[in-house]
Amino acid sequence: MEKSFDVIIIGGGPGGYVCAIRAAQLGLKTACVESRGTLGGTCLNVGCIPSKSLLNLSENYRKAKNDFNQQGIEISEIKLNVEKMMSNKSKSVQVLTKGVEFLFKKNKVAYLRGKGVIFSKNEVVVYDNNNETSYKTKNIVIATGSAPTSLPGIEIDEKNIVSSTGVLSLEKVPSELIVIGGGYIGLEMGSVWSRLGSKVTVVEFLDHITPGMDREVSKEFQKILTKQGINFKLNHKVTSVTSIQNKAVVNFTNNQTSERIRIECDKVLVSVGRKPYTEGLNLSKVGIKKDEKGRIEVNEKLQTAIPNIYAIGDVIKGPMLAHKAEEEGIAVAEILAGQAGHVNYDVIPGVVYTSPEVATVGKTEEQLKNKNINYKVGKFPFLANSRAKVNNETDGFVKILADFKTDKVLGVHIIGPHCGDMIAEMALAMEFGATAEDIARTCHAHPTFSEAVKEAALSVDKRAIHS
Numbered sequence: 001m002e003k004s005f006d007v008i009i010i011g012g013g014p015g016g017y018v019c020a021i022r023a024a025q026l027g028l029k030t031a032c033v034e035s036r037g038t039l040g041g042t043c044l045n046v047g048c049i050p051s052k053s054l055l056n057l058s059e060n061y062r063k064a065k066n067d068f069n070q071q072g073i074e075i076s077e078i079k080l081n082v083e084k085m086m087s088n089k090s091k092s093v094q095v096l097t098k099g100v101e102f103l104f105k106k107n108k109v110a111y112l113r114g115k116g117v118i119f120s121k122n123e124v125v126v127y128d129n130n131n132e133t134s135y136k137t138k139n140i141v142i143a144t145g146s147a148p149t150s151l152p153g154i155e156i157d158e159k160n161i162v163s164s165t166g167v168l169s170l171e172k173v174p175s176e177l178i179v180i181g182g183g184y185i186g187l188e189m190g191s192v193w194s195r196l197g198s199k200v201t202v203v204e205f206l207d208h209i210t211p212g213m214d215r216e217v218s219k220e221f222q223k224i225l226t227k228q229g230i231n232f233k234l235n236h237k238v239t240s241v242t243s244i245q246n247k248a249v250v251n252f253t254n255n256q257t258s259e260r261i262r263i264e265c266d267k268v269l270v271s272v273g274r275k276p277y278t279e280g281l282n283l284s285k286v287g288i289k290k291d292e293k294g295r296i297e298v299n300e301k302l303q304t305a306i307p308n309i310y311a312i313g314d315v316i317k318g319p320m321l322a323h324k325a326e327e328e329g330i331a332v333a334e335i336l337a338g339q340a341g342h343v344n345y346d347v348i349p350g351v352v353y354t355s356p357e358v359a360t361v362g363k364t365e366e367q368l369k370n371k372n373i374n375y376k377v378g379k380f381p382f383l384a385n386s387r388a389k390v391n392n393e394t395d396g397f398v399k400i401l402a403d404f405k406t407d408k409v410l411g412v413h414i415i416g417p418h419c420g421d422m423i424a425e426m427a428l429a430m431e432f433g434a435t436a437e438d439i440a441r442t443c444h445a446h447p448t449f450s451e452a453v454k455e456a457a458l459s460v461d462k463r464a465i466h467s
């Protein structure tokens, strides 16, 4: 086994494994250390992939139960088998994590199993059970990701009080689920269990859900989720969560009236955010600095305070998203190979995979107002889109924000069917500096949901055809 590399990447998540493959493609002798036992990180094992599997399956169940009959598809009995659903999810995860292992072999990336510790700027030691192996390297990339956080005094036991990891593997449908935190993970997982039959209540400290999202979209999103049966307690502070036998008790207080509420439920999901994971890496010894939020500090080339040690993904600043980690992984690999690796942080899309989906890229209206940027708004409702109409998926709208003078697209915010895929067109447009006029003049196939994007672009200059 090789003991000396051009680059060793610590962490095999979407940041780390993509960086490893790209570095190997560029001819660098590359190794990737992963302690989990499988590659793919949080995303493939306990994040994006298993959650999307359950979102898809639970939506199919909901449709079969609630919609099919009215659409002329009569099914006499629909039975939910949670165990089968979970094994379906696990199979998808397994296939994809094995797929990354295959890609490592194909690209000649050395897969080092175990926990990586930085011994010096040119040495990584890997601990695997009782074995300890030292490797020399010219460069190191830290891609150790993040872990769920909790609130002070609330202990996650992964039985009654679960994190995003535990909520992906419940053995049966809880009759009542309390979700603490109205961010995208809480809303996606709340949607899954609500569709499968749970009474779901989201308790959020702020007066709105999905902080950071364009406020008009966030309001519409909450309205739609409420219509689907999810309860919201906004502006409420959770004061305690305790586990009593097979139940959990949540106490929370109304921020405005100080009214206290106590709910007894089967499960509590604590989804209040994630923290960068740097445990045991030996950062301070080698002189790597962290900011006040525990994130590794990097410069624009993703270098830490030690020039040959880089950091990418959830462990540094920026949105905690798999595709952001991947872009950074590719940028670092290209920088190491002498190329001009770069990430455009202004054009990182974000998607919430509920039904309907929510997808955004670029600036929100609130951000533009704060920066005193003059803008125009174009909007188009899916109610007026023919494909949405025939598919009975008319909730939501497309909103395009364009510079008042230049017409350049500054932000796009969509709530509606399949917009997680449609946002790619908007990201591409923004990468190329497109104007709303460019989008409006682009021929979009009929009948597609994407015609709503073209109409919203036309609406920027008040010339939408179908509304």
Ligand SMILES: Cc1cc2nc3c(=O)[nH]c(=O)nc-3n(C[C@H](O)[C@H](O)[C@H](O)COP(=O)(O)OP(=O)(O)OC[C@H]3O[C@@H](n4cnc5c(N)ncnc54)[C@H](O)[C@@H]3O)c2cc1C
Pocket (backbone or CB within 6 Å): 010, 011, 012, 013, 014, 015, 016, 033, 034, 035, 036, 040, 041, 042, 043, 044, 046, 047, 048, 049, 051, 114, 115, 116, 117, 143, 144, 145, 146, 164, 165, 185, 277, 279, 280, 281, 312, 313, 314, 315, 320, 321, 322, 323, 324, 325, 353
């Ligand atoms: C429920 C859920 C749903 C999500 N859904 C989405 C989504 O739909 N879309 C999206 O873009 N993002 C989603 N995310 C976020 C996404 O998973 C993360 O942003 C992404 O995984 C970050 O990638 P990363 O490579 O930085 O870190 P990670 O994926 O966290 O990978 C880091 C890896 O490093 C390993 N590691 C840590 N320390 C060491 C060490 N010392 N030695 C060896 N190995 C180590 C860990 O075991 C881990 O496997 C979701 C997250 C969750 C929890």
